[in-house]
Amino acid sequence: MSAKRKNEDELPEDGIVFDLGKMKKLKVKKFQGKTLVDIREYYKPKGSEDELPGKKGISLTLEVWKQLVAQMSEIEDAVERTENPSGKVRKTDPDQDNKAKEKKDEKEEESEEN
Numbered sequence: 001m002s003a004k005r006k007n008e009d010e011l012p013e014d015g016i017v018f019d020l021g022k023m024k025k026l027k028v029k030k031f032q033g034k035t036l037v038d039i040r041e042y043y044k045p046k047g048s049e050d051e052l053p054g055k056k057g058i059s060l061t062l063e064v065w066k067q068l069v070a071q072m073s074e075i076e077d078a079v080e081r082t083e084n085p086s087g088k089v090r091k092t093d094p095d096q097d098n099k100a101k102e103k104k105d106e107k108e109e110e111s112e113e114n
Contacts, residue, residue, distance in 0.1 A: 014027075015027040015029030020039075023044075023051065037059070037062070037065040038058070039057055041056040
């Protein structure tokens with residue numbers, strides 16, 4: 001059973017965490033009274049199962065986060081043009097792409113461990 005917060009609008013002490021895969025996380029948190037959206041790589045120290053935040057990442061203020069979200073459509077278009085410069089429409093199944101990426105990530109993790 002989880003503890004209830006006094007005010008349901010309050011963030012948990014360690015923020016709200018979203019797993020982005022391959023040791024990357026997005027965390028919404030309060031820092032010095034400001035709401036931040038922190039996107040960061042995590043790592044596991046040797047001999048530990050704990051995941052700790054690494055140096056690689058960025059903390060966005062709420063204002064910058066809202067600007068990013070407002071431009072998401074244009075950003076997605078730019079990514080698509082970069083990935084597909086010929087302008088041809090991709091006819092692949094996004095789930096299939098995700099499965100292939102997961103397999104590639106697993107192989108990379110295995111090779112890093114060895």
